[in-house]
Each structure stands twice: as C-alpha cells, then as structure tokens.
Amino acid sequence: AQTVTQSQPEMSVQEAETVTLSCTYDTSENNYYLFWYKQPPSRQMILVIRQEAYKQQNATENRFSVNFQKAAKSFSLKISDSQLGDTAMYFCAFMKHVPGGTSYGKLTFGQGTILTVHP
Amino acid sequence: NAGVTQTPKFRILKIGQSMTLQCTQDMNHNYMYWYRQDPGMGLKLIYYSVGAGITDKGEVPNGYNVSRSTTEDFPLRLELAAPSQTSVYFCASTSGTYRGGYEQYFGPGTRLTVT
Numbered sequence: 001a002q003t004v005t006q007s008q009p010e011m012s013v014q015e016a017e018t019v020t021l022s023c024t025y026d027t028s029e030n031n032y033y034l035f036w037y038k039q040p041p042s043r044q045m046i047l048v049i050r051q052e053a054y055k056q057q058n059a060t061e062n063r064f065s066v067n068f069q070k071a072a073k074s075f076s077l078k079i080s081d082s083q084l085g086d087t088a089m090y091f092c093a094f095m096k097h098v099p100g101g102t103s104y105g106k107l108t109f110g111q112g113t114i115l116t117v118h119p
Numbered sequence: 120n121a122g123v124t125q126t127p128k129f130r131i132l133k134i135g136q137s138m139t140l141q142c143t144q145d146m147n148h149n150y151m152y153w154y155r156q157d158p159g160m161g162l163k164l165i166y167y168s169v170g171a172g173i174t175d176k177g178e179v180p181n182g183y184n185v186s187r188s189t190t191e192d193f194p195l196r197l198e199l200a201a202p203s204q205t206s207v208y209f210c211a212s213t214s215g216t217y218r219g220g221y222e223q224y225f226g227p228g229t230r231l232t233v234t
Binding site for chain 2: 004006009033042043044045047050091095097104105106107108109110111112
C-alpha cells in the first residue's frame with residue numbers, strides 16, 4: 001500500500017513571494033503519477049499539476065512547478081509570485097500506473113497543507 | 120457541460136437513518152469514485168467503479184453501498200447512519216486514459232452531519 005505524507009499542516013506567505021509545500025510518499029511501485037490538488041474555501045477540488053514518475057523533467061504550469069526527487073520519494077510544490085487566490089488547502093496525491101493496463105485511477109491523498117497568502 | 124454534479128449539498132441525518140447521495144457526470148467517463156474528507160484531513164476512497172455494473176471497495180467501505188447501473192450515475196447509499204459518518208463526501212470521475220492525464224474531476228461535495 002502507498003502512503004503520502006505532508007508534514008506542514010499550515011504555511012503562510014506574503015503576496016508576490018515564493019512558497020514551497022512539501023510532500024513525501026512511500027511506495028514499492030516503479031510506475032506512478034503524482035498530483036497536487038488545490039481546495040479553496042469553496043471546497044471544489046482543482047488539479048494544479050501532475051508528474052509522471054518515469055519523466056525526470058520536473059513539471060511546470062505557469063506559476064506552479066514541482067521538484068520531483070524519485071530516489072528520495074519527494075514531490076514538493078513551488079508557487080511563485082503568490083496571489084491571494086492561491087489561498088487554499090493543497091493536497092499531494094499518488095496514483096499507481098500500470099503501463100498498457102489499468103490502474104483504476106485510484107488516488108491516495110496526503111493530509112493536506114493549508115496555505116494562506118497575506119496581502 | 121456540467122461536469123460532476125452531486126446532490127444534496129448539505130444534509131443532517133439522525134442516527135440510524137438512511138440516505139442516498141447522488142452523483143452524475145456528463146463526460147462519458149468510465150471511472151468514478153466516492154471519497155470522504157474528515158475535518159482537517161485528506162480524502163479517503165470509499166468505493167470506486169470502472170464501468171457500468173462494476174464496483175469495488177476502497178479504503179473505508181464499511182457502512183456504505185454503491186451501484187452503477189449507467190455510465191453517468193454512481194449513487195452512494197448510507198445505511199444506518201452513525202456519527203462516525205459525519206464528513207464531506209466527494210464524487211469524482213476520470214477517463215482513466217493517458218491522453219486525459221488521469222485527471223480526476225470532482226463534484227462540489229456533500230456535507231453530511233449525523234446526530
């Protein structure tokens with residue numbers, strides 16, 4: 001079974017600054033996907049960014065980027081130029097992948113990190 | 120295109136009552152999921168389905184039942200509600216394909232309180 005750990009229950013950052021959220025995971029699988037989801041106060045879950053484990057290049061989506069360290073089983077999220085709208089709970093999630101088959105897409109979530117962006 | 124819709128948004132149940140949480144998606148996704156989110160915690164998988172007529176248990180299935188008679192609908196049934204089932208329930212769906220990036224699309228959630 002997989003486990004996902006987010007060791008920072010809460011983080012805060014000033015508007016326009018950069019913040020990094022940490023995530024570690026434990027798995028014996030070699031093929032998997034990692035995700036960061038955002039949950040604002042509206043409660044809606046929104047995908048921020050995804051990383052394929054077999055790709056060494058770190059994923060980026062505009063102001064969001066990841067630092068994926070496969071050997072260390074670490075997957076941190078960096079938010080640059082933080083905006084007030086980034087205030088949310090952020091979840092790291094793991095999905096086992098079966099190449100050519102089906103992983104059923106099941107996600108294992110971490111406990112979440114509440115990020116507050118201050119003006 | 121409404122995505123994933125859930126009803127109701129809020130519900131208060133008395134201990135021992137039963138109810139069904141409704142979930143519908145209009146994206147023709149084969150894969151659907153039910154998660155629960157306890158206060159301050161991450162989401163835990165209750166049940167999932169890989170297509171009409173096929174369902175399986177997730178991490179925390181006790182006290183729940185599901186059915187999947189159509190591609191669009193995936194209702195979650197709570198029998199004999201207990202205070203431990205107080206939570207926010209999310210339904211999600213995905214195409215389950217590489218092209219789709221394996222992204223799961225979530226409904227807005229149902230906040231359930233059992234007293």
